[in-house]
Amino acid sequence: MPRLPSPNRVKTHYLYTVWEAAQAVGRHRQTVIRWLKEKGLIADRSKVPWLIKGKDLKEFLGHRRAKSKTKLALHHLFCLGCKNPQEPDGKFAEYTQATPTTGMLKALCPSCGSIVNKVVRRADLEAIRAKIEVTVQQANPRLVSQPAPPLNDTSAMEAKTDEKAHFG
Numbered sequence: 001m002p003r004l005p006s007p008n009r010v011k012t013h014y015l016y017t018v019w020e021a022a023q024a025v026g027r028h029r030q031t032v033i034r035w036l037k038e039k040g041l042i043a044d045r046s047k048v049p050w051l052i053k054g055k056d057l058k059e060f061l062g063h064r065r066a067k068s069k070t071k072l073a074l075h076h077l078f079c080l081g082c083k084n085p086q087e088p089d090g091k092f093a094e095y096t097q098a099t100p101t102t103g104m105l106k107a108l109c110p111s112c113g114s115i116v117n118k119v120v121r122r123a124d125l126e127a128i129r130a131k132i133e134v135t136v137q138q139a140n141p142r143l144v145s146q147p148a149p150p151l152n153d154t155s156a157m158e159a160k161t162d163e164k165a166h167f168g
């Protein structure tokens, strides 16, 4: 995949025709038209030529770059302060079960010290633990619904059977 053009090549306060936009970002006109029709790039399409605000084009390119960048490694967390994925400080994170299948991974950003967290799948926890140290916190019982019956269910059933035996 070719690298996406930098949004810095676009002037915020300029109205671009499709042609000019294509020139500015070094892409084919058809590509820009596809962005408009399918990818959510905004333009004034009420009259011809269509006009794209530099600001919208810039944002569009920015988002697409961000999207292609934010393919996070499992054990990386996105720091809102640094606007970058980060490996937890000291390669250490805390995991708290949130639902039966997912939990919250919490760590400190190594460059700015912010708390970073993200939702991870329980199934991915082992893979994450292969990369960094993770302590698992006790689940908050109010957050974790229990679709499966509790462990002592068998004894409850036995108790019922006993009852039946008594009264049967």
Ligand SMILES: [Zn+2]
Residues within 6 Å of the ligand: 079, 080, 081, 082, 083, 086, 109, 110, 111, 112, 113, 114
């Ligand atoms: Zn940070």
